[in-house]
Every structure is written in structure tokens, then in C-alpha cells.
Amino acid sequence: MINRMTLPKMLGTYVLLFLYYGFFLIPILWLVLQSFKTNDAIFSGSLVPHWNELTLSSYQSLWQSSSSSIVTFLKNSIIIALSVTAISLVVSTLAAYGLSKYRIWGRRGLLIVLLTSQMFPGVLILVPFYTLILDLHLSNTYIGIILAHSILALPFCVWMLKSYMDGVPQALIEAALVDGCNKLNTLMRVVLPTALPGLAVAAFFAFIVSWGDYLFVSVISSSTSTATMPLYIYQISQSLISQWGQIAAGTVIIIIPVVILFALVQRWLVEGLFAGAVKG
Amino acid sequence: MKLRLQPGPIPRALASVLRMPDREWFGYVLALPALALIGLVVLYPVAQGINLGFTNAGTLNPGQQSYVGLQNFQTLFADPAFYNGFPGASALVNSVTLTAIAVILELVLGTGLALLLRNKVPGMTFFRSVTMASWVIPVVATVMMFNLMWLPRYGLVNIILKDIGLGQDNAYWFGNLNLAMPAIIIMHVWRNTPFFAIALFASMQTIPSDQYEAAAIDGASWLGRFRHITLPGIAYVAMIMVIIHVLWTFNNFDFVYLSTGGGPVNATMILPVYVYLQFWHNYTSGYAAAAGVVMLVMLLVVTIPYILMVKETET
Numbered sequence: 001m002i003n004r005m006t007l008p009k010m011l012g013t014y015v016l017l018f019l020y021y022g023f024f025l026i027p028i029l030w031l032v033l034q035s036f037k038t039n040d041a042i043f044s045g046s047l048v049p050h051w052n053e054l055t056l057s058s059y060q061s062l063w064q065s066s067s068s069s070i071v072t073f074l075k076n077s078i079i080i081a082l083s084v085t086a087i088s089l090v091v092s093t094l095a096a097y098g099l100s101k102y103r104i105w106g107r108r109g110l111l112i113v114l115l116t117s118q119m120f121p122g123v124l125i126l127v128p129f130y131t132l133i134l135d136l137h138l139s140n141t142y143i144g145i146i147l148a149h150s151i152l153a154l155p156f157c158v159w160m161l162k163s164y165m166d167g168v169p170q171a172l173i174e175a176a177l178v179d180g181c182n183k184l185n186t187l188m189r190v191v192l193p194t195a196l197p198g199l200a201v202a203a204f205f206a207f208i209v210s211w212g213d214y215l216f217v218s219v220i221s222s223s224t225s226t227a228t229m230p231l232y233i234y235q236i237s238q239s240l241i242s243q244w245g246q247i248a249a250g251t252v253i254i255i256i257p258v259v260i261l262f263a264l265v266q267r268w269l270v271e272g273l274f275a276g277a278v279k280g
Numbered sequence: 281m282k283l284r285l286q287p288g289p290i291p292r293a294l295a296s297v298l299r300m301p302d303r304e305w306f307g308y309v310l311a312l313p314a315l316a317l318i319g320l321v322v323l324y325p326v327a328q329g330i331n332l333g334f335t336n337a338g339t340l341n342p343g344q345q346s347y348v349g350l351q352n353f354q355t356l357f358a359d360p361a362f363y364n365g366f367p368g369a370s371a372l373v374n375s376v377t378l379t380a381i382a383v384i385l386e387l388v389l390g391t392g393l394a395l396l397l398r399n400k401v402p403g404m405t406f407f408r409s410v411t412m413a414s415w416v417i418p419v420v421a422t423v424m425m426f427n428l429m430w431l432p433r434y435g436l437v438n439i440i441l442k443d444i445g446l447g448q449d450n451a452y453w454f455g456n457l458n459l460a461m462p463a464i465i466i467m468h469v470w471r472n473t474p475f476f477a478i479a480l481f482a483s484m485q486t487i488p489s490d491q492y493e494a495a496a497i498d499g500a501s502w503l504g505r506f507r508h509i510t511l512p513g514i515a516y517v518a519m520i521m522v523i524i525h526v527l528w529t530f531n532n533f534d535f536v537y538l539s540t541g542g543g544p545v546n547a548t549m550i551l552p553v554y555v556y557l558q559f560w561h562n563y564t565s566g567y568a569a570a571a572g573v574v575m576l577v578m579l580l581v582v583t584i585p586y587i588l589m590v591k592e593t594e595t
Contacts, residue, residue, distance in 0.1 A: 005401060013399045017407055020393055024414050024470065027425040030436045034428055045434040047443065095314030102307020110315060112587060117322045119583045121531045123555040124572030127565050128328035129321065130339075151321040158314055183306060204416075212418030214534045219560065230420040234538055237424060244428065251424040255417055262416045266409050269416075270478045274517075 035059070035248035042244050058245035062253070070250060072224055073232035077254075080142060080228060081210040084149040088157050088206035089199065091150070096161035097187050101173060111162075114155045122152075122215055130219055140222045148216040153206035160205070163275040164198030165191055201272030204265045208258055229254045330576070332569035339563040352570035361546050362554060362571065368461065369546040371554040372574070378461065378550060379529045382468040383522055389469065390476025391518070395510075397481045408481070411474040419471075419534040426467055426539070430454060454540045460548045467535050472528075476521055483517035484510060523586045527579060551575045
């Protein structure tokens, strides 16, 4: 069953594959197509556009629109997502190393706390979190949003990295210490290189958590000065006369960075995600 | 008079901290930033949220809250938008229905796709590698994508319906009483099925192939091999996937909020959106927190077995 494929079986496999991947890919392809169509072509409701109905005008208008330009939102999204990635990576690497290689008291309890903290409903946290943000005067600031997103990403990143670090033999670490490496050097030179796939997935995870979040940004950010791309896309989709060409173009733009990063980490992604959810 | 120094409990503790082996305190130092952040921003708000659920706190009158006992919960269960409303129009029931149907579909379709991915045909590596793409795309993008599928007259689904002569069935799915919930379920399935498929595929790869060979010699049918070898082999991974997806789907806010906002007429109202609207649009944070507490209690039912399962593998 696994080794030999007869011709009918091969054809059957392809038919099923195309059905499955049709369901997954058609919405994406249709979105991309709509983003390059003129508004007239979108509203004509034709399936296949004529070549002269294709244009970049939807993309251009996102930049030129004076009332709601994409530039601020895109800039905010990039600043916030990169900061969240950097912070989560540093903090979770240290924590994962501590929890993996040091038999500290209460270690198992801490691990369970980490795991459980992913289960809490975001909306329940949101209510008191909002008060906390107001008390700390972090409303409408990058720091407030970066803090919230880092927390969303942290527990998963710690779990995932810990399971990668568990795979580094203790003897290797001790050998490095004997050879005169200090503790941080050992982490940097011996442990991290082995956990590299885990680091890539953790960074990717933190990035997409921040890049796609609507809930926390909508509450913390009270003006466009800190609002991110998901808010921008939702906002243009809610306007009275929906410009579907522009909405499609904005959506393509929010997807592009994620797809590029996905292509880089794809081969480790599922292994890493699963480690973050199960192994410890 | 001689003063004899007796090691009391506190000096003894201090001494044991100082004598603590090097490898121990450094571990705390490393873990501290993460634990402090999680404590401050997750555990404290959760505790505070549970506390708020028993008060009449409001966003508009900060600092003027008092305990009202179980009043919020009585109001909640008397609100038809929360519980016991028209069939398919209350948050509690909708949340459970949505989670159950979406996760079952994801499991079934994901297992099917995993079996398919095992077939060695040319180009399969490509299919496997693009599979997770739907999972990484931001939810707001997925919502807009499906908007473009379901718009009346110029959405892809409606264009195709018209072209095959079913033009009278032209509907905006997110705005339709009967189609809005299926539309939400389809988006969840679209996003999560690939994750199920890839995780289950990976766990199928770990089943030793000699088991299949032995079964083939014994003349076991395809179904027999699936039931007696594949299913037991993937049961653990499948269980974990189901549990985390129950948690994610039940907690998911943005699919519904960004597509239907809970409408039309509460047809897609779910618990996270209900809490958000109470908090952010009605300014009743105590009441919103009470609804959040109900969610938390329901989540414990799945969280506890999950933690027990993981704890077992952890050792």
C-alpha cells in the first residue's frame, strides 16, 4: 500500500489531491486575481478577466489615499512584530534553557503553569488587562502592544524551545563548561546551534501571532498612531462603499511577509508546533 | 552572658539558598523574566478577571465597584443572547456547536488528507510543503478572502452559481441567517485541517512498516489495516490535536467578530464575541468578566485531561 502505486491509484490520488488543494488554494488565487482587477471588472462579475482589465491601480490607491493611507499601519505592524519576535526569542530562550537544564525547585509546576496559560480565554484576560494598561499609562503605545503580543507568544515559545534543548546532551554542556566556557557562552555556542530549528519556528510563531492580532491592538490602540494592518484591513472593509479591489490588495500585502517567512521555516514548522503543544 | 547563636528557620533557609548549587539559582535567573511577564500579564489578569465577575464594575465609572454576588450570572443566564434563546441564537450554544462541528470536520478531513499524503506520487513533496500555508495566514486575511468568495453577484461562489443556472440562490453568506454559521465553520476548517493532516501524517510515518507487511501477509483488508494499525498508531497525536483545537476554536474571537460581528440577529454570536461586546461596546466590565468566567469553567473540562496527558509524556 505504501510502496507500490498502480496507475489508477495514482490518478485517484491526484484527483483527490486536486479536490483538497482546490479548496485550500482557490480562495487565495481568487483574492490575488481580484487585487489586480479594475473595479469595473470586479463588479461585472465575470470569472476570467480580459487582459486589459488587469491593473495595479488598487495597490497604488492604498498608498495615495489621503484619508486612510496604508503607510502608517504597515510601519506600525512591522515595528511591533519585529520587536515582539526579538523579545520573545530572547526571553523564551533563557527561560527554556533554565527549565531544561537546571533542576530547579518547582520546575514541573512552572511548566504546567506555562502550558495552562495558553488555555485562558483571551477575552477574559482582556478586561483586567485593559485596566492594567491604563494604570501603567501604556494605552496607545507601542510598548503596550508589544507587551501584550510577547505574552501571547511566550508560553508556546518556551515549551517548544525547551523540548529542543532537552535533546542537547548534558555531557556536551558539561564538557563546554570544563573547557572554560562560561554559562552564557555555553548557551550561545553549544545549545543554541542544536536548537536552531526550534529557534526559527519560535521566531516565526511570535511574528505571526503579533502580525495577525486584532483583539489586543483594537483595545490598546485608540488612534491610528499605533494601529496595525489587521485594523486597517477591517476598517476599509467596513466603509460604506466597499472598495473590494483595495481590500483585496491590502489583504495580499498583509499575507506576503507571512508567506515568505513560511517558505523559510516550513520544513520544521509542524515538528516545532507540535513540540510546543505536547512535549516538554 | 554568652550569646549562643541558634540557627533559626530563617538563617537556615538563607544558608541553604547560599549553599544552593550553582546550577540551581542560575536556572531561576534564566526563567525569571518569562515567568514574571506571564505572572504579571496572564495570571494576575485571570485572577482579577474572576474577581471582577462578581462585581458591578464598569469601564465608565472606574473605582466605583462593589460586590454583587451571583447577580451577573443570574442576568447572564436570563439573557437569550447568552443562553436559551432562539435555536442557534445564543452564544453558549453556538460556541459549543461551532467548536464541535468544526473540530470533528477537521479531524475527519485531516485524517483523510494525511492518508493521501502518504501515497508516493511525483510532486507529493510540493503538496506537503504548501499544506500549512492556510494556517499561517492572518485571520483577518482569511475573512476578507472568504468575503470575496461569498459576495452577492461578484463573489466567486455566486458567480459560479449563476453560471450553472442557480442564479436565484445568490446570497451574501455572512449576512444570511442560515448560511452565516456554516460560513464560519468553513473558515475554521479551511485554516486548521492542514495542521491536522500534517501532524497525523507525521505520526503515521512513525508506525513501523513491518506491521503493515505482516498484516498484508495475513490478508488484512485496507480497512482492517487502517483500524488495527493506523488508528492505534495515530490515536495519541489525534487526541492532542483535538484538544488543542477545541481550546483554540472555543477561544477564537476574530473569525466571527471580523466577518459577521455575531450577526445576523445573533445567528453567529459566540462567547468570546459576547464578552468583547459587553466589555468594549456596553462598558459593563464586571458583567463581561462573569461571561468570561463561564468560558473558563467550560474550558477546564478539556484543559484538565490535556494537562494530565502531557504530564505523563513529560516524565
